[in-house]
Amino acid sequence: MTPKTGRYSRYIRPIQTFADLLIINLLILVCMRPAMSNFGYHTIISGFWLVISYYSGFYEVYRFTKAISILGKLIKQFLFISLVTFAYVGYKYKYVTPYEVQIYIFSCFCAVAFVKFSIFYLLKKYRVFYGGNLRKVVIIGKGKNVNELVDFFQKNPDYGYSLIRTFDLKLEKRAQLEEVFSFVKSNQIDEIYGALNNLSNSDVEEIINFADNNLKTIKLLPDNKNVLMRNLTVEYYGYIPIISLRKIPLEKEINKRLKRGFDILFSILVVVGILSWLTPIIALLIKLESKGPVFFKQKRNGLNYEEFYCYKFRSMRLNPIADLEQVQKNDPRITRIGKFIRKTSIDELPQFFNVLLGDMSVVGPRPHMVSHTEMYAKSVDKFMVRHFIKPGITGLAQTNGYRGEVENNKDIINRVKYDIFYLENWSILLDVKIVFMTIVNAIKGEEKAY
Known part of the structure; x- marks a missing residue:
């Protein structure tokens, strides 16, 4: 049994969090009056930043996340931070003008956005030019949705998915699935994508059991978003819906x-x-x-x-x-x-x-x-x-x-x-x-x- 490849970098998010906290605290010295730079306010703004980012999913940015979604996260994060800042300044420092607060919020937004988008696009370039941070995948099945996913993986190397092989199930599915399982184990595949229109319930169950027992990630391609009547996670690779069967909170x-x-x-x-x-x-x-x-x-x-x-x-x-x-x-x-x-x-x-x-x-x-x-x-x-x-x-x-x-x-x-x-x-x-x-x-x- 071989260890499962880690899904996330263990360093990128902590570094980004530290950089963001550094930005919002240092800009207090630049944009606000000296009286604002005190232990109490630095503690409050840092604490609220971490709490808000936790509940807003601010740092939940994945390889398939769209740039517009990142911008939405930034706007949501700074709306709450603006409310906290204006409330604290209005209560504690009535002589600080709204203009100064606005300059501070805008400066923080621009600096944090620059860091966030820089990391996001640098990772994409890293995957394309150096082949790093890749996840090896196979696809089981055929059809329009499979062809679209194959095309997506081939045209979007910046997402970091390396399509190793596509299995077209025809006759004798059980023997073919055994071939798939053997291939996945011998080639250390990270993720298995299965087309539901080519798989019976027993096939899906067999693939799920294999993935669970061998620490592989299994995702399914539905005919439409509502094909499964369960509370599953639906992610989008471009406009292609992908279902994740198990949501593990500790993956965040x-x-x-x-x-x-x-x-x-x-x-x-x-x-x-x-x-x-x-x-x-x-x-x-x-x-x-x-x-x-x-x-x-x-x-x-x-x-x-x-x-x-x-x-x-x-x-x-x-x-x-x-x-x-x-x-x-x-x-x-x-x-x-x-x-x-x-x-x-x-x-x-x-x-x-x-x-x-x-x-x-x-x-x-x-x-x-x-x-x-x-x-x-x-x-x-x-x-x-x-x-x-x-x-x-x-x-x-x-x-x-x-x-x-x-x-x-x-x-x-x-x-x-x-x-x-x-x-x-x-x-x-x-x-x-x-x-x-x-x-x-x-x-x-x-x-x-x-």
């Missing part, structure tokens, strides 16, 4: 940053407030009872199926099957102190270092050991979908009774269902709720905490 850069900020803040509180004094005590107790290291590290699969070392306090005696067999009830490998720290979930606390390192999140699908991940990927439908986001120390499945040992197929199937629900319905409030439920469950004690 602002949501990633918000979640990462929560992870870092919460982890620092745990590391400084708890681990700083608890670690020496637990280390001493572990060492007194059995030989071996204080910390246990094990390879797990995380975001995009990449492997990382997951850290825990060692709760078992050293044994050769620690990376192969999951802990069971009354497992003889568990030490006395191990039983206590597992029951109270103290053994999981070192994973907050994993969070700080960026391998994990505080909340997310629980990562499995590599051998189990490979097994479940083959036997459990949609298991691989969990790897579209970072794994977590705790998760929605764990707070609903599906933690610890997987005793039967029902356990892992329901765990995957909860993980996919979390992935598709993430919010920072849901993270807070799961953390609170985890703490409550740890205090109450859980049946499968062994």
